[in-house]
Amino acid sequence: MTRSEFISHAALVIIFVLAGLAIFPFYWMFVTATTSDANMFAASPQLVPSLSQLGIFAQIFEEGAVKTWLANSFIIAAGTTVLTLALAIPLGYAFARFPFWGKAGVGIGLLVTQMLPEAVLVVPLFSIFSPLGLLNSYAGLILANTAFTLPVITWILKNAFDTVPVEIEEAAVLDGCTGINALVRVVLPVIMPSVAASAVIAFFHGWNEYVFALTFITNDTLKPASVGLAGFIGEISTPIQSVMAVGVVYTLPAVALYLLMQRFIVSGMAAGSVKG
Amino acid sequence: MSSHSHGTQLARIHGSRWLPYMLVLPGVVYLLVFQGIPLLQEMRLSVSNTSLLNPSRFNFIGVANFSRLLRDPNFFNSIQVTAIYVAGCVIGTIGLGLFAALLMDREFTGRSFVRSLIIIPWAAPPVAIALVFRWMLNGQYGIVNRGLEPLGLMPAEGLWLDNPSLALITVLAITIWQLFPFTAVVILASLQSVPKELKEAAQIDGAGLWAQFHAVTWPVIRPTVALLALLMTIWSIRRFELIWLLTQGGPVGSTNTLVIDLYRRGFIINKLGEAAAVGMVGMAVSVLVTIAYFAVANRATRAEKMR
Amino acid sequence: MASVILNGVRKTFGAVNVIPGIDLEIESGEFVALVGPSGCGKSTLLRMIAGLEEVSGGEVWIEGRKVNDVSPKDRNIAMVFQSYALYPQMTVAENMSFNLRLAKKPKAEIRERVAEAARMLDLEALLDRKPGQLSGGQRQRVAMGRAIVRSPKVFLFDEPLSNLDAKLRVAMRAEIKQLHQKVKTTSVYVTHDQIEAMTLADRLVVLNKGHVEQQGSPLDLYNRPANLFVAGFIGSPAMNFLEARAARGDGHLRAQLADGNALELDPALGVADGQEIIIGLRPELINNDAGEAVCGEVIMIEPMGAQTLVYFSYGGKTVTAIVDGEHRVAVGETFRSGIERRRIHVFDRASGMRRDPE
Known part of the structure; x- marks a missing residue:
């Protein structure tokens, strides 16, 4: 050799x-x-x-709590995804395409918010949500999660929009498509892979999130799987097999979807968070 | 033609000069409400002695929280722990990531399969990771000790996360295990932009592996690695869930990073004001690191242009 | 009736005056090429006609209507972009019908018009493909198909062939020409390639630094370039320019060249004795033994098969001539040829303007 x-x-x-x-x-x-x-x-x-x-995997679903946790996680994650995309698509598009007053300021804002630890904002968000009745609600968690996904996803989408030639949009304008119409009918379909990757990233931020859920949710029926599963840590009455089975069920969708979308997610994250 | 005029034109042909503002407004308002206002409130809290037991009472005490922190050995301990944790994360994730990326930057059977396997830890939820590592590191029944015991490598009493001298290094190892896939894949992507002809030219010039890396590969991937270092720094300063679920900052403060310290002060000792003060310190460090990074990066680009 | 009228059209980007003011009338059915070096403002002018670029001053009229404030989609124009700008997620048929679908035209009409355009451009077999599956030439045809389907009043072409390789470019050039002969729609064609412009257009408008240097038919511009810029721009290889001084005497007019040689010029030219002038000699016309002698030592030869380029020193410069491929020449020899007197172009050196017989 x-x-x-x-x-x-x-x-x-x-x-x-x-x-x-x-x-x-x-x-x-x-x-x-x-x-x-x-x-x-x-x-x-x-x-x-x-x-x-x-059979253990069937067993854990017989107990109502696990089903509820996973359903709660799903609702929170889906809500985070929808809200994030609804805000990040126009924001990223504007950043890629137009000059506007205050652009540099907003850009710095987006950068700085990526540095804020969730733990720092737990207390003030708690005190804002409390009088609005947003504690112990899906809405509160969705609103809080989106504040943390929005900056990253905005950059990912901005970079994706940057790759779409302006001529395509001009052609669309000549074809009779203006404003939001050109964005929806011509530009967005071109960057669909990045939008899908962004959706997956936002979804799993919501799916994985723990601190806000731990602090804002005291009602057991609203607990997501992250908090439910964390409750097993240091607890000894539940058999370890069941705990690990729940862990597998909770981890699987995240890993599976990531693997499906990995090509787009990795390039998106690399471009979005690194260049951002 | 400047991009500026191009963009203005685009807004005009789309029918309205206000279009960009209509697009930006919802997102900006959202961030102001859910990041800006809470941040201001956190700043306000940091100069109060507000308690979790009565969160709406505001009592201005000036910089008392900060001066108390300066006299608090626990705080200096957290700074030290944070510094070790951040440095370890950056060096570990980038070192291992670079190593793995270089190994994967070649054709071999099963390459895309291996790449998919390696990315999995990064995709997994921190709660699940904390759970399984605590089980694997369980003193009596954990697979790690069961594997190491016959080799005589088991630590005293089989303790890892509950061992003051091993907890930080263990948490660090788990963090690196979770994050190196990300750095590896990002570096791999940037390795693929290294021109093949350049490597071949270096080979013809008689460059060995190290010389090739130094002369051809490194200059191409250096900006990516630098940005990853910034990202790893900020992410490590922010990291809460994994550490909290593995050790809650213990034992005896050995894994008590700033963010963990902040949470403990706020939600265990109920001192929201002090917690906010710790948060401000953490924020300031992140911002300073970022500013320093961009200052260096700008100087590097300028130097590049001068050449 | 004029189809497109530009009336003192200006364009400024910030403090930069890109187009200080252009007047232009384009007849209905005419094929006009806007030609000039990059940065001359030709694309900006086209985009102002399209409405993609705002007019800083002056008026744009299309089909008898002032369109300064009319949005691009309502100007009744179609544009073919340099990058084709096809919608990547749509099939060829969807790309071509997008405008009609947005305009909510009946389905049957859409189908028919797409089919007709596809027949005309030989795209029938490709209608269900996506742009990503097409070759450069096919994409180019789809871009034209998208324009034709709308049956607009004016076609705008923005360097449509510059992304194609040389061979395909010649083929597509012919297709565009045939297409125009078929549909006879007013066309404005932007290019930096003077050969493309000459072969395609009824009329060339030569632009430089935002103003019109000269306009006219291709042969007009070739035979009687108004100034040094046009003379140097039109024709390939480019015209040879030699600095000279005019000398009048005994009813003769001579151009005294730097190396002591002299060329006999038409005495009727509006040139004064002692005037500093520039002599312009087209390489392909230095081939006449009977005309004014143009001779010099051969420096380099480039055989191209049918023809050979000969570089020789004359008038203190290296002059290019095109000779028949059969003609044997060797480096170091003296190249002996000549040019008809009426083929010699004369320009005033100070102003760069052409001098004609008075």
């Missing part, structure tokens, strides 16, 4: 080891969920999932 052959073989081994490390915890979540009580505390751990235990 020559030196360069050796290097490329070694590189391949390392890269597969890295990939293995990256997915092992998820694999382990699944293995744990399907381990029987007897094997759980045996002298040598069970290393592969046992298919006879797959």
Whole structure:
């Protein structure tokens, strides 16, 4: 074996080891969920999932809480997605296409808001939401989440709009399409992949979000899965198999959709957050 | 033709000079209401002794919160923890990400499959990650200790996250594990813009792997890596959920970053004013880092143009 | 009746005066090419006719209507863009019918008009494809189809062929010409390529720095360029320019060149004795042994097959001539040729303006 052959073989081994490390915890979540009580505390751990235990995934849904959590997460995430896109599309379009008074200021604002930790705004948002009755509501969480997705998604979409030649829009204007009509009928369809990627990013921000949900939601029927699942941490009465099964069910949609959209999400995130 | 005039024209042919303002207004108002006003309120809180028990009472106490922080060893501990955590994140995610990206920047069977696997940690919810790592690092039954015990590598009493001398490094490792996929994929994308002819020219000139990287690859990816460093810094200063769920800042403050400290002061000790003061410090650090970054980046672009 | 009228049309970008004021009348059915180097304002002028660019001053009339404040879609024009500007998410048929659909025309009419345009441009087999699946030439035809379908009063072309390779450009040039002969719609065509302009247009308008240098038929401009700019711009390879001094005596007029050579000129030219002038010699016309002798040492030759370019020194400059490919010439030899006296262009050096017999 020559030196360069050796290097490329070694590189391949390392890269597969890295990939293995990256997915092992998820694999382990699944293995744990399907381990029987007897094997759980045996002298040598069970290393592969046992298919006879797959019933656990049906079991966790029999209890109402898990279903409610996931449904709540879905509503919050979907709401965050819709609101984010509704605000970010016009904002990103204006940033890509038009000069306007205060553009630099708004740009700096969008940059600075990306630096604000959620934890810093928990208290003031709590005190704003409290008199408006937005605590213990989906709306409150959707409003808070969107404030954090909006800056990033705006940049992603701005960069996408930048790639659409102005001539296409001029052609649309000559064809009789003006204003919002040209945006909706001609420009948006061109950048659909970026819009879809943005939707996925916003959705999973809402799906994953924890701090606001923890602080704003005290009513159990409104709790999303992030808070519900976090409740298992440090708690010992629920069997670990059930906890891990819920973890798998909660993680799966996020990972699956990311994988489907990964090409667009990665380039979008790279362009949006990095260049932004 | 300047882009400025182009844009104005576009607004005009779309029928209204006010179009851009109509497009921008909803988003700007939204950000003002849900980011701007809360931020101002947080600033106001930082000069009050408002308590969580009575959040609407405002009592101006000047810079007392800040001067108390200056006398508080816990605060200096958080600064130190934050500095170590941020530096570790930046070095770890970028080092490992760059390494992985360089390894993946070649043709091999299963490349896109591997790339998909590697991206998974970044896509997963922090709550699930905290949950599974706490289980894997469980002192008695965790797979990590079960694997390390026969090798004699298990830490004292099998404690990781509950071990004051190991907790920070463990949290750091988990963070890097979650984030390196992102830096790897972004760097990989930028590696693909390195001109192949340039690498070949360097090979013909007799450059070894390191010389090729130094002379050809690095200059192309350097701006991307620099931006990632900024992003990793800001994200690390902000990070709350993962650390909170893994350790809640403990044991004995060993993972108590500024943001965790802020949450503890506000929601555990109920001192909203002090919490806000900590938040202001965190914000100021983020903003300063960003300004410094753009100052350096601008000077670099100017120097580039001079050449 | 004039189809398009520009009346003192001006354009300023901020403090920059791009077009200080242009008057132009384009007849109905005429094919006019706006030609000039990049930055001469030709595209801006076209975009002002289209309404994509605001007019800073003056008036634009289309078909007897002042359109300064009429929106682009209501000007009854169609435009073919340099980048084609096809809608990538729509099929060829959808691209072509977009305007008619927006105008809520009946479905049957839309179908018929798209089919007709597709037949004319040989696009029938491509109607269900997306632009991404088409070659450059096909995209170009779709862009033209989109314009034709609307049956507008005026076609505007903005460098439509400059993204194509040389061979395809010649083919598409012919297609555009045939198309115009068929539909006879008023056309305004912007290009920086003088050959494209010459071959296509009924009339050329040569623009430079925002003003009209000269306008006229292609042959007019070739045979009687009004000034040095037009003389140098029209024709390929470009005209040779030689600095000279006019010398009158015994009813003769001579051009004294820098290297001591002299050229006999038409004594009727409006040139005074001792006047500083520029002599213009077209390379393809230095081929006449009977005319005024133009000879010099050969510096370089470029055989192109049918013809050969000969570079030789004459009048203190390197002069280009085109000779038959059969003609044997070698570097270092003396090249002997000549040019008919009436083919020699004379310009005043100070003003750059053409001098004609008085």
